[in-house]
Amino acid sequence: MGCLSVMHYFLNEQQRMIKGLARRIAEERIMPVRAELDEREEFPWDVMKELAEADLFRIFIPEAYGGLGGGCLDLCVAVEELSRGCCGIAVSYAASSLGSIALIEYGTEEQRQKYLPDIASGAKLAAFALTESMAGSDAAAIRTTAVRDGENYILNGTKQFITNGGEAELYTIIALTDPAKGARGASAILVEKGTPGFTFGKKERKMGIRASTTRELVFHNCRVPRQNLLGREGSGFIITLKTLDRSRPGVGAQAVGLAQGALEAAVAYARERHQFGQPISSFQAIQHMLADMATQVEAARALVYAVARAIDTGVKDYTEAAAMAKLFASDMAMRVTTDAVQIFGGVGYMRDYPVEKMMRDAKITQIYEGTNQVLRNTIALELLKRKAKPE
Amino acid sequence: MNIVVCIKQVPGTTEVKIDPQTNTLVREGVEGIVNPFDTYALEEGVRLKERFGGVVTVVSMGPPQAEAALREAISVGADQAILLSDRAFAGSDTLATAYVLSRAIARIGDYDLVICGKQTLDGDTGQVGPELAQRLGIPFVAYVSKVEAIQDGQMRVQRLIEEGHELMEAPLPCVMSVVKEINVPRLPSLRGMMRAKGAQIPVWTARDLDIEADRVGVAGSPTRVIRVFFPQRTRKSQMLEGTAESQVEQLVERLRETKLI
Numbered sequence: 001m002g003c004l005s006v007m008h009y010f011l012n013e014q015q016r017m018i019k020g021l022a023r024r025i026a027e028e029r030i031m032p033v034r035a036e037l038d039e040r041e042e043f044p045w046d047v048m049k050e051l052a053e054a055d056l057f058r059i060f061i062p063e064a065y066g067g068l069g070g071g072c073l074d075l076c077v078a079v080e081e082l083s084r085g086c087c088g089i090a091v092s093y094a095a096s097s098l099g100s101i102a103l104i105e106y107g108t109e110e111q112r113q114k115y116l117p118d119i120a121s122g123a124k125l126a127a128f129a130l131t132e133s134m135a136g137s138d139a140a141a142i143r144t145t146a147v148r149d150g151e152n153y154i155l156n157g158t159k160q161f162i163t164n165g166g167e168a169e170l171y172t173i174i175a176l177t178d179p180a181k182g183a184r185g186a187s188a189i190l191v192e193k194g195t196p197g198f199t200f201g202k203k204e205r206k207m208g209i210r211a212s213t214t215r216e217l218v219f220h221n222c223r224v225p226r227q228n229l230l231g232r233e234g235s236g237f238i239i240t241l242k243t244l245d246r247s248r249p250g251v252g253a254q255a256v257g258l259a260q261g262a263l264e265a266a267v268a269y270a271r272e273r274h275q276f277g278q279p280i281s282s283f284q285a286i287q288h289m290l291a292d293m294a295t296q297v298e299a300a301r302a303l304v305y306a307v308a309r310a311i312d313t314g315v316k317d318y319t320e321a322a323a324m325a326k327l328f329a330s331d332m333a334m335r336v337t338t339d340a341v342q343i344f345g346g347v348g349y350m351r352d353y354p355v356e357k358m359m360r361d362a363k364i365t366q367i368y369e370g371t372n373q374v375l376r377n378t379i380a381l382e383l384l385k386r387k388a389k390p391e
Numbered sequence: 392m393n394i395v396v397c398i399k400q401v402p403g404t405t406e407v408k409i410d411p412q413t414n415t416l417v418r419e420g421v422e423g424i425v426n427p428f429d430t431y432a433l434e435e436g437v438r439l440k441e442r443f444g445g446v447v448t449v450v451s452m453g454p455p456q457a458e459a460a461l462r463e464a465i466s467v468g469a470d471q472a473i474l475l476s477d478r479a480f481a482g483s484d485t486l487a488t489a490y491v492l493s494r495a496i497a498r499i500g501d502y503d504l505v506i507c508g509k510q511t512l513d514g515d516t517g518q519v520g521p522e523l524a525q526r527l528g529i530p531f532v533a534y535v536s537k538v539e540a541i542q543d544g545q546m547r548v549q550r551l552i553e554e555g556h557e558l559m560e561a562p563l564p565c566v567m568s569v570v571k572e573i574n575v576p577r578l579p580s581l582r583g584m585m586r587a588k589g590a591q592i593p594v595w596t597a598r599d600l601d602i603e604a605d606r607v608g609v610a611g612s613p614t615r616v617i618r619v620f621f622p623q624r625t626r627k628s629q630m631l632e633g634t635a636e637s638q639v640e641q642l643v644e645r646l647r648e649t650k651l652i
Contacts, residue, residue: 014585017584018581021578021581024578025578028578029578053580054580056581058582
């Protein structure tokens with residue numbers, strides 16, 4: 001299948017390899033099962049196994065721990081191609097990366113040795129848990145506590161809407177080690193599935209990305225050893241911000257891949273669907289929609305890749321750029337998938353065709369890992385802060 | 392358990408052109424893929440290696456660009472690959488090809504099992520496997536759909552035949568051809584692709600293989616393709632009339648007349 005992308009992004013050899021392989025997996029192993037997994041809301045374990053065998057979980061893990069030491073762009077091209085097949089499956093993969101970022105960046109040598117090889121091989125999935133029922137965009141309002149008791153922390157509280165919840169073996173939990181200090185008293189703590197006192201709530205029934213699992217994590221006097229603390233006590237909020245900065249281009253890549261899939265479906269359908277005795281692709285109304293869709297996808301891809309590259313070249317502060325990549329690409333994906341349904345017309349609304357699923361899947365990219373409203377705040381804040389300084 | 396898998400690079404399209412001079416396929420400018428039937432042979436070789444240990448060596452006879460097929464084989468688990476390439480091999484039919492492969496496998500020497508796909512997508516003859524076994528002087532088992540057991544120098548396999556499955560035992564070493572029911576070939580892995588990229592693939596020529604010149608290429612190929620054409624489809628239709636019963640009778644009558652039943 002030809003790629004409709006007109007641009008050349010000068011990917012290096014490893015990135016081209018990743019892109020080609022992820023595309024093949026998407027076409028041969030994901031597209032044939034995506035509708036059924038979506039319909040049955042079934043976690044894609046078979047596909048996760050394929051991704052593991054293809055070494056895709058190694059991309060985001062350093063070489064010292066069995067990974068390939070790939071950068072942000074390496075992960076983005078993988079996520080993009082998988083999302084072109086199914087965003088629900090791609091997010092299950094990407095969430096394992098999200099759940100590993102804090103461990104990679106702030107973990108001790110011992111912690112990394114203990115956990116990263118199994119994540120690299122795909123034997124275990126990881127997850128990141130910040131959100132609570134009263135703490136969504138207002139992340140500082142979290143109430144889950146991790147109180148020191150000798151050599152242990154005792155966790156209490158409930159995390160909500162956790163991607164890979166119940167499926168992952170390793171969780172990075174943001175909890176208050178010093179509740180009196182609020183956000184400054186938050187810490188990041190590793191908790192393994194199976195730890196006594198750590199259970200899962202019911203599986204959420206979602207609008208889109210239904211192959212992925214979203215659950216509550218419930219902590220009731222859950223004891224974890226002190227060695228499971230990531231970084232210092234009180235650094236949980238900084239770790240959270242850095243983790244999300246790092247992962248946002250990946251959400252942008254999900255949106256780009258998803259929209260690319262919708263664009264390709266729309267182009268193919270416009271060519272074959274005949275009305276008034278001619279293919280609907282001959283109508284300028286359709287042509288202009290397709291042209292706008294293609295332009296938007298390419299603009300978003302260029303932004304996502306540029307930000308990922310900047311991160312890989314070692315730029316220190318990329319909060320604003322990462323927020324832009326996620327914001328722009330996800331708003332784009334919502335528009336493009338909605339237009340794809342429009343081009344399909346009546347059948348586009350039916351579950352027999354893939355575009356209605358893409359439209360449902362697109363919505364979440366505007367919401368998770370920072371709603372697009374919060375991201376606009378972030379961007380504006382950075383922008384105004386910077387412009388306030390004399391040139 | 393050392394395994395040799397024979398693969399062929401074939402055109403990755405059904406829109407091939409035929410050279411009007413030689414009546415053979417025009418391979419230039421057509422993207423090559425690993426013959427799909429050979430991917431099952433390769434996967435089975437890698438799985439048997441994973442079960443019993445040993446080395447999987449992949450061989451292919453073809454032009455220099457067939458190296459790409461061999462690299463792909465390494466990316467999905469083959470340990471080493473050898474390209475059999477020489478101008479003298481050009482135009483070889485199945486007999487000459489089997490001869491070249493047998494020389495290469497004899498040179499590899501230490502092998503327990505040779506696996507081939509049941510046929511190629513382009514030639515479609517299915518002859519190279521059995522001819523190769525004949526040349527090597529070892530048994531041949533065709534259309535294997537499952538390897539049940541390998542022990543004490545014996546292999547027990549299921550083969551797919553028209554009426555069902557046949558259970559068969561063969562002593563090792565032997566040559567077997569496999570059908571697509573035998574497995575689902577894995578996709579490459581990133582580390583496999585990196586290994587494939589850096590792999591050294593030796594090229595063995597006619598001289599390396601001690602090949603007798605008149606047994607390869609066009610000179611060594613008794614098969615001649617006289618003409619390649621699309622068969623003409625002719626259809627004659629006839630409407631039967633009357634009651635359903637009499638129509639059935641008429642139909643049976645016609646089928647008897649034409650000796651179809």
